[in-house]
Amino acid sequence: MLRNDPRATSIKTSAFSILSLPGLTRQSRRSRQSLDARVKPGHDNLKCESAILSRLTGTIGRHALGLALAAALLPAAASQAQAAGTLTVALRQDPGSWDPIDTFLVAWGSVGSQIFDGLVMRGPDLKLVPGLATSWEFLDDANRIRFHLRQGVTFQNGEGFDAAAVKFTFDRLLGAEGAKGPQQSNYNSIDHVVMVDDHTVDFVMKRPDPVLLTKLAGYGAMIVPPKYLAEKGDDAFNSAPIGTGPFKVVAYEPKVSLTLEANPNYWGGAPKIDKLVYRFIAESSTRVAELQAGRVDVATQVEVAQVPVISQDPKLQIVSVPGPTVYAMRFNTKDPLTAKEEVRKAIIMAVDRDTIVKTVLAGQAEPIVSFQSRLSFGYPPDLKPLPFDPAGAKALLAQAGVKPGTPLQLDFRGDNATLREVLQAVAGYLQMVGFKATLKPYESNVFLNDIVPNGKTGPLFQEGWGGWTFDYDNTAYLMYHTGEKWNPYDSIPELDAMLEAQRKTYDPAEREKTLQAVAGYVADKAMELPLYNSNTIYGVSKRVQNANLPSDERMRFVDATVE
Numbered sequence: 001m002l003r004n005d006p007r008a009t010s011i012k013t014s015a016f017s018i019l020s021l022p023g024l025t026r027q028s029r030r031s032r033q034s035l036d037a038r039v040k041p042g043h044d045n046l047k048c049e050s051a052i053l054s055r056l057t058g059t060i061g062r063h064a065l066g067l068a069l070a071a072a073l074l075p076a077a078a079s080q081a082q083a084a085g086t087l088t089v090a091l092r093q094d095p096g097s098w099d100p101i102d103t104f105l106v107a108w109g110s111v112g113s114q115i116f117d118g119l120v121m122r123g124p125d126l127k128l129v130p131g132l133a134t135s136w137e138f139l140d141d142a143n144r145i146r147f148h149l150r151q152g153v154t155f156q157n158g159e160g161f162d163a164a165a166v167k168f169t170f171d172r173l174l175g176a177e178g179a180k181g182p183q184q185s186n187y188n189s190i191d192h193v194v195m196v197d198d199h200t201v202d203f204v205m206k207r208p209d210p211v212l213l214t215k216l217a218g219y220g221a222m223i224v225p226p227k228y229l230a231e232k233g234d235d236a237f238n239s240a241p242i243g244t245g246p247f248k249v250v251a252y253e254p255k256v257s258l259t260l261e262a263n264p265n266y267w268g269g270a271p272k273i274d275k276l277v278y279r280f281i282a283e284s285s286t287r288v289a290e291l292q293a294g295r296v297d298v299a300t301q302v303e304v305a306q307v308p309v310i311s312q313d314p315k316l317q318i319v320s321v322p323g324p325t326v327y328a329m330r331f332n333t334k335d336p337l338t339a340k341e342e343v344r345k346a347i348i349m350a351v352d353r354d355t356i357v358k359t360v361l362a363g364q365a366e367p368i369v370s371f372q373s374r375l376s377f378g379y380p381p382d383l384k385p386l387p388f389d390p391a392g393a394k395a396l397l398a399q400a401g402v403k404p405g406t407p408l409q410l411d412f413r414g415d416n417a418t419l420r421e422v423l424q425a426v427a428g429y430l431q432m433v434g435f436k437a438t439l440k441p442y443e444s445n446v447f448l449n450d451i452v453p454n455g456k457t458g459p460l461f462q463e464g465w466g467g468w469t470f471d472y473d474n475t476a477y478l479m480y481h482t483g484e485k486w487n488p489y490d491s492i493p494e495l496d497a498m499l500e501a502q503r504k505t506y507d508p509a510e511r512e513k514t515l516q517a518v519a520g521y522v523a524d525k526a527m528e529l530p531l532y533n534s535n536t537i538y539g540v541s542k543r544v545q546n547a548n549l550p551s552d553e554r555m556r557f558v559d560a561t562v563e
Contacts (some may be wrong), residue, residue, distance in 0.1 A: 085274040087544065087562050089555070090287040090296040094255045094280040098241040099234065100222040101173050102181040106466060106553050109219055110300065111278055113554040114260060115156075116222035116243035119147055119166070120213050124548050124556075126375065126470060128213055132161065132223055132244065136213070142506055145203040145212070146196070153267045155225040156248035163195040168226035170203075177234065183220025186474075187212075210506050214469045246271050246558045255280055271558045272546075284417070291316060291539045297562060299539040300553060303418050304364045310539040320364055323536035323551035324373050324467030327419060329410060329426070329460040329529040330479075334489045337406065338459040344526035345386060346396035347408075347460070350433040352388040356425045357532055361418070365532040370519035371463060371475060373533040375551065377508075378472030378515030383523060385530065393433045404434035409458030411451065414441025419462070422531065455488035463528060468552055472515045473502060480522065495521055 095108040100116060121131035133147040153161040170193045178184040189209035194202040203212075215221060228242050239252055246268065247260035258278045262271040279296065281287045284303045290296040292313060302310065302318070310316045331338040331347075338344055353367040369385040372378065408430055410423055420441070427437035440458065442451055451457055463486070465475050477499050478484050482491040495518065502514040522528065536551050543563040548556035 085562060086277060087273050087275070087298070087547075087557060087560060088277045088279060088296050089298045090279050090281045090290055090300060092280075092282060092284070092287070092301045094258075096254070097238045098249070098252075099181075099238050100224065101178045101183045101220050102238070103219060104182045109468070109552065109554045111258060112219060112222060113245070113556065114247040114276060115241055115245045115249060116224070117245050118217050118221045118223065119149075120216040122217050122550075122552075122554070124550065126550065126552075128217060131217070132166075138506070139202075142208055143205050145205065147201050147203070149199045149201065150267060151199055153244055154265060155228065155242050155244050156263050156265075157225065157228055157242050159225045159227050159242075161223065161244055162198045163201045164198075165223055165226055166201045167193045167195050168229075169221070169223045172224070172229075173220055178220075181220075183218075186215050186218065186220055208504050208506060210503065210508075210511055211469055211471050211473050214471055215474075218468060247276050266558070268558060272561050273557065276557055288539055291541065294541070297541045297544050298547065298549070298555070302537040302539045304360070304362050304537070305418075306539070307362065307364065307537065315542055317540050317542055319538040319540055319549050321536040321538075321549065321551045322366065322373070322375070323534060323553075324375055324470060325536070326368055326371055326373055326463075326465055326467060326475075326533045327422070327531045328368070328371050328463040329423075329531065330463045331527060331529070332455075332457050332459050332461065332489055333527070334455070335459045337402070337408070340400050341526055342396045342400045343402060344529075346393040346400070346402075346433065347430065348386045348526055348529050349389045349393040349396070351426050351429045351529065353385075353531060354388070356422055360421050360425050361532065361534070364535045364537060368530045368533050369523060370472075371465065371479065371522070371528060371530060372472045372519070373467055375470050376467055376472050376475070377470060378476070378512055378519065380516040380519045383516075383520055385523070386526075390429075390433055397434060402434070405436050406434070408435040408437045408460070409440050410437065410460045410462075411440045411442065411447070411457045412462035413444045413447050413464070415444050416464075418534075419464070423462075426529075426531075453485045453488060457488075460529065466552070472519065473499075473511075476515065476518050476522075477503070480518070480527070490527065492525075 091107050091110055093105070093107045095103050095105045095111070097103060098112070098115070100112060117131050119131055119133035120128050123129040132150050132153065134150050136145060136147045138145055147166070149163060149166065155161060170187070170190060172178060173184060173187060174190060174192070189205055189207050189212060191204045191206045194204060196202055223244060224237070225242050229237055232240070241249055244267065246263050246266040248263050249258065250261050251259040257280065260276040262274055264270045281290065284301065284306060287296065287299040288302060288306045288310060291299040291310070307318055311318050331344050333339050357363065357365050357367055367385070369383050370380055410427060412419060412423055414420070420439070423439050427439055430437040452461060463479065465479070467475055479486050480490065480492070480495050481487060481499050482496050498514055498518050498521070502511045505511055536553060538549050540547070540549070545561045545563065547560040
């Protein structure tokens with residue numbers, strides 16, 4: 001039995017049955033070529049849509065056949081199962097550094113949650129619960145937050161956990177070392193940390209931060225051992241980390257594997273398995289083939305096309321969890337074409353997102369109206385999307401003076417095969433209303449660190465967000481506030497004012513109302529083409545019991561067993 005959210009239900013799709021449970025990678029080659037969409041503008045709409053759907057629904061079958069062949073070609077020795085007491089997980093990538101302040105990668109969270117703890121944690125239902133802090137209180141009109149620390153806790157090397165470790169962790173995060181990584185900006189509302197006594201600390205705030213507790217459960221705020229770091233240094237810590245978590249690192253082969261052993265002194269109770277092994281396997285098809293062969297017990301980031309292969313294997317099961325990750329296409333409002341609001345709305349109305357979710361994504365996602373999931377604080381349940389209306393879209397384009405055959409480029413990160421299939425469908429729908437739509441994939445590092453922040457995109461460009469705080473603030477502020485890295489084109493004082501106002505109050509009702517107003521404003525001005533909220537999909541051996549496989553991929557294996 002796999003532990004997860006009590007709202008879990010069994011659902012069926014037209015292609016397969018699955019178990020549905022609520023709960024940045026770099027590509028070595030740079031790919032910049034445009035991919036011409038395969039439906040020509042001006043063709044009959046019904047024929048075009050038929051061609052789109054036929055091509056896309058065939059994708060799942062082709063991928064499934066390829067996986068079946070890959071599994072069949074594995075050597076017979078590969079079918080041997082792992083030893084009882086050892087659980088092996090296949091991850092898409094090696095984060096490269098195990099220091100909490102050096103990363104924002106999902107893969108780091110998947111492993112780091114086994115090694116480290118924060119003051120605050122998320123329980124199986126994703127609600128915040130005490131971690132290394134047993135309780136907290138807001139003092140001096142919330143300008144000071146006091147944390148009472150868990151006593152009797154030790155790091156995996158025997159070093160004691162206390163207030164000095166907390167102060168060291170945040171001094172480091174907020175100082176010169178933290179400035180080198182991507183996490184510091186998440187915590188810059190903290191001015192400094194004061195040790196009240198050995199088991200009590202005060203966070204002195206620069207300004208209100210209603211999302212701070214959520215962020216303290218995040219990657220950058222994991223508590224690190226001061227003596228170990230002083231003795232070994234930052235570089236050694238990157239490859240041989242020490243935390244207070246349930247598993248300790250015993251071996252690391254970069255880009256190949258990380259081996260952990262149970263921490264018998266874990267404050268939450270010793271894990272039931274002896275060993276936890278992470279293998280770094282970039283190709284999704286290889287991860288699944290290794291799962292089928294019995295050399296992996298849990299495969300993460302399973303692509304939609306691979307779900308039928310796993311679900312039809314009697315030794316395996318699919319765990320599909322509605323997650324926090326969302327995808328959209330943002331409009332470049334400095335481009336002459338998409339600067340026009342009626343053009344942006346026409347593009348939104350041209351795309352049948354419901355059909356894309358049912359076909360390309362095989363139901364393993366949900367169309368979104370706002371750039372957030374239903375799990376997010378600030379989600380607007382009453383906000384209605386623009387309808388799928390090709391005729392209305394054509395009328396708006398004619399009104400805006402857009403001629404048939406007008407080029408329209410869609411920029412995206414080329415390492416996401418599923419998103420590529422989705423955008424091929426989007427391009428097909430845009431062809432149906434007269435655009436000459438093309439896709440332009442980029443190597444992830446180039447896209448994230450040059451093309452988007454420096455405003456070099458075409459008229460539409462990919463937005464993808466993990467939503468790790470489960471709070472719309474973390475998404476909306478970084479996406480829409482003037483001057484932010486992911487907002488290279490827009491500067492809207494009204495939107496800035498709303499985003500800043502919700503950061504100044506601890507009243508949840510007021511914050512929620514303001515965040516919902518932000519979502520409504522973005523939708524009303526058609527700032528982006530919302531696409532979908534993807535499920536987090538795991539492939540799991542049935543020999544694994546009581547694993548906690550949540551939506552944010554921060555898996556917990558303390559109670560897991562392997563038969």
